[in-house]
Amino acid sequence: MSRPTGRVLTLLELLQSGGTRTIAELAERLGVDGRTVRRYVDHLIDLDVPVEAVRGRYGGYRLGPGHRLPPLMLGEDEAVAVLLGLVAGRRTGLTTATATAGETAAAKIRRVLPRPLAARVDAVLESLAFTEPAGEFAAPDAGILLTLADAVRHRRPVAIRYTDREGRRGDRTLHPQGVVAHAGRWYVTGRDPGIGEDRTFRLDRVADARLLPGSFEAIEGPDPARRVLSGFATAPYRHEVTLRIRGTAEQIRTRLPASIASVTALPGTGSPSPAPEPADAREPDRSDTSEASEASDGPPWLRVEVRAERLDWLPPVLAALDLPFVVERPDELRELVVALADRFARRARRS
Structure with missing residues (x-):
């Protein structure tokens, strides 16, 4: 690459970094005089790069909006970052590009990488694995x-x-x-x-x-993200579950995030006693009630509301929380919790 051509590309890279660049600043960065800077700008304009002249005390040149993207000058690290971002974004659905647009953009960047770097990037892509299966998401316009x-x-x-x-x-x-x-x-x-x-x-x-x-x-x-998550938690579903769980909101959120459940303080006293079990519920052992009868100076009881299409996933989640809880509704969930506890007890006795 000849020195004038290289300086023209360097000028483009400087303008692409944003803002207005004075002629003196550009001349110093390129190692030329102001007249040469103007000539390089004319070269970019001849190539349909939308360079605008800014008049005034702090005037100079800046990159204006155009009908097409100007040539991008990416360093090796930048090219790798963009390429991996395209691959990850397409895999997880977090891209607005269609599958074809994402693939062609990645292919263009891959094609211009130096051979040694391209081989190393290929090794990364071949060895890269995701913990979640590839999603089939419709990209927004x-x-x-x-x-x-x-x-x-x-x-x-x-x-x-x-x-x-x-x-x-x-x-x-x-x-x-x-x-x-x-x-x-x-x-x-x-x-x-x-x-x-x-x-x-x-x-x-x-x-x-x-x-x-x-x-x-x-x-x-709330901020937009919290609004979206709370909308998921309150959307209509087949089952409306109401629980009381004794613990902090942070502990509950480890298993029941905001997109699944809403957590609110109980009205009145901060740590009420759990409601008595219905008469037809299984009579617990003495050891089962030890945590429920703890002194009132422990964590408060919080109301947790969950909306779900199925209930079978909730008993294991409640067991993993390892916190005292009361199922207020529905009765079907209480029966599933008792059945899970019975299975655990049988397996423990068998072992």
């Missing part, structure tokens, strides 16, 4: 994502066309608070001004989004 992000930043109302889980289509108005990526899916959360309630929508189900005139006030309350 990049244009819709950009529109919603712009609405969040500038507090602009947005009209969306949405298809719900039952396949019903409709037009909604939203005051978006944030965009959240969770478990391979993308969501937008905000306030529906028509009903005055918080709403969360999956981005891959949004067919169209357009900004509306006007603006809205900042929404008070």
Whole structure:
């Protein structure tokens, strides 16, 4: 590469780092005079790179918006980071690119890597394993994502066309608070001004989004991620479970995260005694009631509410928590807990 060509590419890399660069700064970094800097800028403009001149005391040059991305100058570490990010993002669903776009972008970066580095990257990709199976997630439309992000930043109302889980289509108005990526899916959360309630929508189900005139006030309350997680915990499911667990919220969250359960303080006293078992429940041993009769200076009793399609996973979770608990509802869960305890007892006696 000739020295002038190399300096032109270096100039492009400096402009791509952002902000306005003065002619004096560019001349010093490139080791040339100001007239040569102007000539290099003209070379970039001839290549359709959108370089803008900024006038004034702190003027100089900056990279302006263009209809296409300018050539990117990536170092070896940067190229590897982008390549691995594309692979991981495609695997976990945390990318807005379609499968084809992600693969072609990764292939382009892989193709321009020096041979020794490419061989080492290939070794990483071949030896890389994920603890979770590859997800089959529908990527959201990049244009819709950009529109919603712009609405969040500038507090602009947005009209969306949405298809719900039952396949019903409709037009909604939203005051978006944030965009959240969770478990391979993308969501937008905000306030529906028509009903005055918080709403969360999956981005891959949004067919169209357009900004509306006007603006809205900042929404008070939890941050967008907490809103999405709490929405999962309170969504309608087949079973509504109510528990009382004696322990701290941090202990409970180790097994029942915010996306699964809501944890609230009990009204009145901070550490009430557990409710008595129904008459038809299995009579516990004396040892079973030792923890339930602890002094009131221990951790408080907290109400935990869970909504689930199935109940069979809850007894093992409660056993793993190893905290005193009372099943308030449903009776079916209490029976599953007793059955699990009986299985444990039989196996312990057998051993």
